[in-house]
Amino acid sequence: MLWPAIHYETRTIMTMRSSTFFSLRSVALACGLALGAAGAAQAAPDAKLLAAAEKAQPAVIDNLKEMVLIESGSLNVDGLMKMADVVEGRLKAAGFKTERRKASAGAGADIVIGTLKGTGKRKIMLQGHMDTVYAPGILNSQPYKVDGNRIYGPGIADDKGGLAVMMASLKILADAGWRDYDTLTVLMNPDEEVGSVGSGELIATTADLHDTVLSFEPTAAKSVAKGESLLLGAAGIAQATMEVKGRAAHAGAAPELGRNALYELSYQMLQTKDLAKDIPGVTLNWTVARATGPINQITEKAQALGDIRITQPGAEKKLNEVLQAKIASGKLIPDTETTVKVEVGRPAFIAGAKGLALAQKAQAIYKEIDRELALTPMTGGGTDAGYAGRSGKATVVESFGLAGFGYHARDEYIEVDSIVPRIYLVTRLLTEIGKN
Numbered sequence: 001m002l003w004p005a006i007h008y009e010t011r012t013i014m015t016m017r018s019s020t021f022f023s024l025r026s027v028a029l030a031c032g033l034a035l036g037a038a039g040a041a042q043a044a045p046d047a048k049l050l051a052a053a054e055k056a057q058p059a060v061i062d063n064l065k066e067m068v069l070i071e072s073g074s075l076n077v078d079g080l081m082k083m084a085d086v087v088e089g090r091l092k093a094a095g096f097k098t099e100r101r102k103a104s105a106g107a108g109a110d111i112v113i114g115t116l117k118g119t120g121k122r123k124i125m126l127q128g129h130m131d132t133v134y135a136p137g138i139l140n141s142q143p144y145k146v147d148g149n150r151i152y153g154p155g156i157a158d159d160k161g162g163l164a165v166m167m168a169s170l171k172i173l174a175d176a177g178w179r180d181y182d183t184l185t186v187l188m189n190p191d192e193e194v195g196s197v198g199s200g201e202l203i204a205t206t207a208d209l210h211d212t213v214l215s216f217e218p219t220a221a222k223s224v225a226k227g228e229s230l231l232l233g234a235a236g237i238a239q240a241t242m243e244v245k246g247r248a249a250h251a252g253a254a255p256e257l258g259r260n261a262l263y264e265l266s267y268q269m270l271q272t273k274d275l276a277k278d279i280p281g282v283t284l285n286w287t288v289a290r291a292t293g294p295i296n297q298i299t300e301k302a303q304a305l306g307d308i309r310i311t312q313p314g315a316e317k318k319l320n321e322v323l324q325a326k327i328a329s330g331k332l333i334p335d336t337e338t339t340v341k342v343e344v345g346r347p348a349f350i351a352g353a354k355g356l357a358l359a360q361k362a363q364a365i366y367k368e369i370d371r372e373l374a375l376t377p378m379t380g381g382g383t384d385a386g387y388a389g390r391s392g393k394a395t396v397v398e399s400f401g402l403a404g405f406g407y408h409a410r411d412e413y414i415e416v417d418s419i420v421p422r423i424y425l426v427t428r429l430l431t432e433i434g435k436n
């Protein structure tokens with residue numbers, strides 16, 4: 001089954017080198033295929049954990065409200081610092097040692113890292129993000145609002161719901177005296193919605209020190225999906241930049257002296273537009289083209305930007321090779337110079353066989369409380385699970401957050417009746433991971 005435009009991430013693409021050239025935003029559209037749950041035998045629920053999850057629900061809603069009322073767009077450093085205060089306080093209350101680090105690039109807000117030492121063997125990391133896509137003042141037009149089974153608010157699903165589930169689950173396990181792990185690490189970043197430019201490396205290197213990473217992006221609400229799911233793959237994102245240098249000349253008096261960069265750019269875009277179709281695991285679409293002008297001058301410089309999606313690691317390298325070869329193979333206008341480069345943003349996320357095995361364990365846990373959990377193999381959007389799984393060392397599964405919809409859009413909401421199941425899932429899964 002396909003469902004429309006669900007997941008994640010609007011990414012701000014880096015500003016080009018010349019100030020006359022442009023910066024822009026690209027919105028990732030996504031959709032996913034839902035697989036049926038693998039037939040797992042049904043066991044009885046862990047009554048204690050289920051009761052604790054039910055008891056935690058009002059506090060989770062309070063926590064959601066507290067976080068939603070802090071506007072924390074990716075560029076809103078004040079708001080992000082307040083968010084960091086809130087989550088750090090909650091982690092401390094669950095016994096974590098906490099640390100804050102400045103994101104290495106971007107707006108300069110803090111990354112929050114919590115660690116807890118146990119008595120077991122497994123090293124487990126939980127990750128989520130504190131930023132939202134919304135501009136300052138969003139609460140004026142889209143306030144926090146409870147309406148039946150839905151609670152509305154900017155960022156409430158993506159990703160404050162994920163943070164709330166994570167923190168409530170950790171508190172329940174801490175109160176229950178669970179220590180069956182070597183290390184529990186929590187990492188919350190302030191820049192996921194702008195490509196994790198200042199935290200992606202830290203996510204990747206921290207994840208490499210762990211056996212398992214659970215990532216807490218939302219799952220789709222009932223109104224748009226057949227049921228809740230976990231995510232096993234997400235496209236990586238890269239950008240192609242093509243630049244043409246021509247020669248300026250008076251467009252009326254002496255056009256023959258010019259070398260039209262815009263014509264050459266058009267030619268090169270057309271001769272490269274289908275190159276990715278022969279390379280498995282990568283797509284290329286030229287989506288932006290600009291030229292210097294003015295209208296009465298033969299164009300001196302022109303530039304095109306291409307959106308690249310990667311579903312097989314390394315496919316972008318092959319694409320880069322064929323792009324370079326193609327533009328070197330010929331030009332429309334003599335004396336023009338064309339260059340093209342491919343820059344990778346967030347890596348693709350591929351959960352692989354070990355991720356699938358963990359997700360199937362999660363499906364069996366959901367069965368204990370009579371709920372079905374689908375597995376989504378791939379979405380076109382990007383997630384930080386791509387950084388966590390970049391080296392392939394850790395087992396990574398995505399979408400342990402709340403069921404919701406409207407992210408990156410309007411009227412974002414979560415479904416209240418997903419709170420208890422999600423907390424049950426996360427607490428039970430963590431105890432299962434600890435046993436192995």
Ligand SMILES: [Zn+2]
Pocket residue numbers: 008009129158159192217218
């Ligand atoms: Zn998110």
